[in-house]
Amino acid sequence: MTEPAEPARTAGPARRGRGRRPADEVRADVLGAAGALLLDKGMGAFTIEAVAERAGASKTTIYKWWPSKGALALDGYFHAVESALAFPDTGDLEADLTAQLRSFVRVLTGTPAGRVIAELIGQAQTDPDLAAALSQRYSGPRRELAVRRMRRAREQGELRADVDPEVLVDQLWGACYHRLLLPGPPVTEEFATSLVGNLMRGVRA
Template sequence: MRADVLAAAAGVLMSGGVGGFTVEKVIAASGVSSATIYKHWPSRGALALDGYLHAVGDEIAVRDTGDIRTDLEHMVVAFVRMASREPEGTVFAQLIGAAQTDQELAAQFDHHYFGPRRREAFALLATAKERGQIRADTDFGVLVDLIWGACYIRLLLPHLTDQLTDAFARQVVTQALSDVLVDPALP
């Protein structure tokens, strides 16, 4: 049942965007009752986000290769590739916009997307710090915000979305790490 609802939600969302997404359309596409949907998803936005995450999967998974620059580049390149695809990038930007006025969607974003990814990035940075790759006084919050903030500004401003490229992702990581690497000459 859950997989059917998520597949239906993903289909409705990807074909019509956030503006065309309704619980009624998901009910029609999945054959599940509204009571069942609202039992598992507290709002239209929460269902839309779950459908989105079902559609795109976990492309931005953290990996620890032992090289903080490589690991961060992997994450950011994966994100910009997802954000550059249509309809995925546009729908993601729409969901972020909708979260500004939908408290349930904002909470779901924090619980299922932003929160876990931020914690994963902090853990990766903590490991790099333990290895002596980055300075002990590095503020993980500022570093993560520098990297992801640059990506999100380009995602959310339509005239900049074409600049979400692999080269941009690598440059953002290089610039963000330039002041925190113990030895900037490291690969």
């Protein structure tokens, strides 16, 4: 087994012997391999061994950075969807939210990502370590990105001052997760557009 070692994560210059790569590079390779494996094969085939093989890294290396398979899966998932789920800021909140949510829906329904994250969330309900990893490595950071975009909109006078962006996260992305996790009508791009329209304008006759 070829096993490229990586420099220790302590301060100081990295040793660059034969077969040694900078830690950041190994880390990026592992994340890329984890994300690709998840989206190719789903959680059923996701093992530390398979990620190590795909990344050309050792299991020891992976365990040094990720305490569990679930933590690695969630980091890999975040890494894989990050660019598709960026938050645009054109100065038009409704257009930006609609575009981002439609991309989110495409990721959930047009790739295996929807089943992968549904399984991870599902397993987290009875696995406290996975629940903590889900919060720290996925849902927390994603929520923070969304809240940041909406706070800017509030500062720019696009949202009422008394509206809590945290609640909007649940009424937009949370609504999509609801249809993903509890069987219901399909998750479509039109659904995403309605979510934003309902909230921005209100539904009262």
